[in-house]
Amino acid sequence: MTLQLLISGISLGSVYALIAVGFAIVFSILRFSNFAHGGMISACAFIGYFFQASFETPPPFYVTVLFTAVCGVVMALFIDTIAYRRIRKKQAPTLYYFLASITIAILIEQILSVFFGKNLYGYPQIFESTTFYIGSIRFSSIDTLILVVSLVILTVLLFVINKTRIGLAIRAVAIDPATSRLMGINSDVVIITVFAIAGALAGISGVLLGTKYSVYPSLGASMMIKGFIASVIGGLGSLSGAIPAAILLGVVEIFLTYWLGSLATPIVLFGIMLVFLAIRPEGISGKFAKDKV
């Protein structure tokens, strides 16, 4: 039993990692909390659902994931254009990013709930049976699928961030925007890339969450909170901290849910987070986003 819980915890944590990374990568570059991320996850979950439902025989799962990821990218770039680009050009204070992002979050959630708010939508079954066995251990098919997809995506992402030129540029801008601009890094390209990555991650995590839970307008917002917690514990804006923190969070959450029930879990998690912040405010990674003197 413990092993199964552990697996499903890691699986849940890997989705949280996708969310937390999508959130953290925007924070690391633009230094604001992108609340719109949750709205994008909801929207992508719906897009994925309708894409799959529009075929008589559902397409392979990876097609849905890819399609939704592309939609997520388009949506993220669109949101950037309508909500953030002008603020950025005006170099307005963070207050306006904050407002723009919560406005977009509410906008998406409201549009979804006006049109689809009345029902819950369940993805069509992907696997014939919901569980399978390796030896005597029972695995949930969905959880395993989610785990595999998330790990693949995270690996690709870490490769992009750590080994490619654009990844280097992103890391440079995250550490010191002014100097990187002087070094000839085009910050516009970096910002657009970052939003595209965040959008793709939102799309993928939307589909994965949709297959695990049913789809409803505030799905993204409630999951985003977990992404926040993970990135706070991991050290705000730190990708390397967010992933282990998210997986830890998933495991802790599954075990807490098993022992205490799903209602008491958020309360305990919040308590843990408060204590954690009081003891180690700089997060797991130890990098602390600090204001300059």
Place this chain on the structure above:
Amino acid sequence: MSNYQLSLIMLACISVITVCGVFSMTSLAGMFSLGQAAYMSISAYLTFCLAKYLALPIWLTSVIGIFASGFVALIISLPTLKLRRDYFALLSVAFGQMVSSIVILLGDYTNASIGFSKIPKVEGLVYIILGITVLIVFMVRNLKYSRFGRMCIALKTDEIAARSFGIDVYRLKVKIYVIASMIAAVGGICYGLRNRVISPDAFDWSLSAEMQILLFFGGTNSLTGSVISAAGLKVLPEFLKGVKLFGFDLQSFRTVIYCLLIIVVINFRTKGIMGESELNFAALKRIAKRRSSACSKGGKKK
């Protein structure tokens, strides 16, 4: 006045109360929170549940509810306000979720998601709420034009400079956050008295976000502006009831319309609408200022 009109007035008043709370926190001290609705929830549930199960008078339980909210705000703010503002905004979202979980967890008493409806009817409620609203606006205005208001604006602009003038930034933030949360708590109780039913969904993070948006609409640093927009924008959609456009009920789209409007404002008049609202309210502000300076002059003569 018809019951409907009275209820609209109360709706506007509650909106003004909650936005005043957010004003003291965001506009004065520069703290963002998406958890203010949680304090409304805490105080409303505490007030009405205590009144029901312990058969205490409602005014007493209200006081308990408000102070309990303030106490919770104190507990939450002690570890988090030492950190960067971003942490605080994120934590407030998680905090809101935690509070609604607690409400559902205590479903035996709170009736969980169905909503708690055993709220006593109060006679002349509209006058009470109007009175409270006026009092709260008065208090927040005084806060703005006091040493605390000045210190808040200083720390919002530049924390390090503020510290170098002996301002205890951390303690001041905690104080203001507790005050703001207690004001939200008052709003929560009024909300319950008006609607006669409270449910955890009513106090989710989008209500907190709405407060921030209403505040922004009226001008982030203008109390009069925020008060007017809080009342106006909240009541306006009520007149859209039943109006249809292309077969869509406009009322259900009101939030969508507002959001689009705000996106347009942020994009094209970021400074513009702020400037404009400052102009519109400059006169009011000047009057307020003249009055306060006249008062202080009067004090001098004495």
Place this chain on the structure above:
Amino acid sequence: MSNCVLKLEHLHKSFGGVEAVKDFSCTVDEGQIVAIIGPNGAGKTTIFNLISKIYQPDRGTLALGGVDITRKSQIETARMGVSRTFQNTRLFAGLNVLDNVKVALDFDGKYSLLEAMFLLPRRWKREKETTRRAMECLELLNLAQYAQTRPSNLPYGIQRRVEIARALVSNPKVLMLDEPAAGLNPEEVFQLVDFIREIHGKYPQLAILVIEHRMDLVMNLSDYIYVQDFGETIARGLPADIQNDPLVLKAYLGEEE
């Protein structure tokens, strides 16, 4: 020296591998104007940040009027009478000039949050007292006519003076001016020197510590000069001695020679 106000001994501060301040010692007496000069990157502002406790020193001690303040926080230090201005004026943009000055007195406003919110009598009394002190200070420094103006609407030179007024209003023991002449035109610099002299005359007890990288400004203003280069004190003495010190000339003019 019985009237020594500020005493720094063997201060060290490094950031990562860079030693910004090495073994800095200095004393400032009551009513004295002391200047710290040196080229850019000499660690001058770091010394100020150490004195005002924005940074904590790695080693060394600080004493204010005989009291050890090495372990005090920035806020406590400020409240004990160490007041400063910043390199780029850091006035509070949301407040007018009068309120900017008043805010420096507000930590000690002596009325509570409740009294403020309900406009109780003590609030009126204390607020009047604060306004009086702030206006007095503004009048003393000939800034009274700007009281109701927002700082952003004032010329840079006036903003500098307002910042100095804000630092002075709480009657500090030490006033620290961080490159007061930066960004000013020659005419304004000239006025500023007069302005600092004026302050010196009007607050005879006040110790003034000035950072500058322009020699001409401090030569006829200060009583004593410390010259910093790459975190080290390369010379100290009376202005006349400093002017002819070969090391100083080298630090300043070395590249041109």
